[in-house]
Amino acid sequence: MKDNYKYVSDVYNQLMNKVDYKFWAKYLIKLSSLYIKKNSKVLELAAGNCSLAEILSNHFSNYVATDISLSMLKKCKSKSLNKICCDMTLIPFRAKFDLIICAFDSINYLTNKKLVLKLLLEVKEILSDNGIFLFDAALERNSFKHEKFAVKSGQQNSVIFNRQSIYLHSSRIHKNIFEIIYPDGKKVREVHRQKIYPLEFYFEVLDKSELYVVECFNAFTFRDCKPNDLRAQFVVKRKI
Numbered sequence: 001m002k003d004n005y006k007y008v009s010d011v012y013n014q015l016m017n018k019v020d021y022k023f024w025a026k027y028l029i030k031l032s033s034l035y036i037k038k039n040s041k042v043l044e045l046a047a048g049n050c051s052l053a054e055i056l057s058n059h060f061s062n063y064v065a066t067d068i069s070l071s072m073l074k075k076c077k078s079k080s081l082n083k084i085c086c087d088m089t090l091i092p093f094r095a096k097f098d099l100i101i102c103a104f105d106s107i108n109y110l111t112n113k114k115l116v117l118k119l120l121l122e123v124k125e126i127l128s129d130n131g132i133f134l135f136d137a138a139l140e141r142n143s144f145k146h147e148k149f150a151v152k153s154g155q156q157n158s159v160i161f162n163r164q165s166i167y168l169h170s171s172r173i174h175k176n177i178f179e180i181i182y183p184d185g186k187k188v189r190e191v192h193r194q195k196i197y198p199l200e201f202y203f204e205v206l207d208k209s210e211l212y213v214v215e216c217f218n219a220f221t222f223r224d225c226k227p228n229d230l231r232a233q234f235v236v237k238r239k240i
């Protein structure tokens with residue numbers, strides 16, 4: 001399994017220090033409450049170090065958090081939360097879930113269209129008949145915004161990081177290049193690549209996977225998403 005966040009996991013909380021996970025979780029709870037019950041079975045894909053999972057699992061008691069990066073999952077201190085290391089394009093469950101979540105641009109880490117289709121086909125297999133799949137996707141305007149604030153530095157537990165953000169317009173690849181320096185002087189580089197698909201792509205690929213879009217909101221709101229918004233929040237169901 002590709003531990004693609006091996007080193008960034010050491011500084012992730014500091015890197016995300018401006019992200020309000022409580023607010024994010026409230027939004028997802030509000031959104032999901034329109035479709036599913038509180039005692040639903042929940043699966044979170046690409047849960048990272050479980051910042052959202054720790055909040056959401058207080059609301060949904062039947063909760064499984066997964067991520068491809070073991071280092072990220074290991075940063076989660078909660079002993080009671082179920083955590084499984086897996087690739088979201090090869091989901092190792094047979095049981096059905098009523099709510100499947102993939103949050104914070106994690107779908108953008110699938111850098112080719114076939115992988116996105118693979119994810120959706122996997123989700124379809126384990127989504128209960130009335131269940132919903134909530135995922136968000138970063139759009140191009142988000143990358144343009146990051147171009148203006150391309151450099152970020154900080155430190156967490158004496159581990160220093162410098163991040164450079166580059167958006168390659170022609171390939172629509174957004175690269176985050178990290179240099180991480182440990183207290184003993186060890187210096188490592190980790191590069192994260194994300195693909196910024198046009199908004200229409202998600203509608204096309206969802207259609208191919210026998211899922212359909214119930215809603216596509218401008219993230220954190222309940223108004224329809226436009227192609228030039230920062231991030232789209234999808235609510236998806238199975239075609240029965």
Ligand SMILES: C[S@@+](CC[C@H](N)C(=O)[O-])C[C@H]1O[C@@H](n2cnc3c(N)ncnc32)[C@H](O)[C@@H]1O
Pocket residue numbers: 004005045046047048049050051052066067068069072086087088089102103104105106109110
């Ligand atoms: C930007 S982080 C978001 C993490 C978390 N959702 C959050 O809100 O903080 C993206 C996450 O996607 C995970 N990821 C990338 N590709 C993946 C894959 N194929 N399967 C599962 N997780 C993946 C990374 O390991 C990372 O933890």
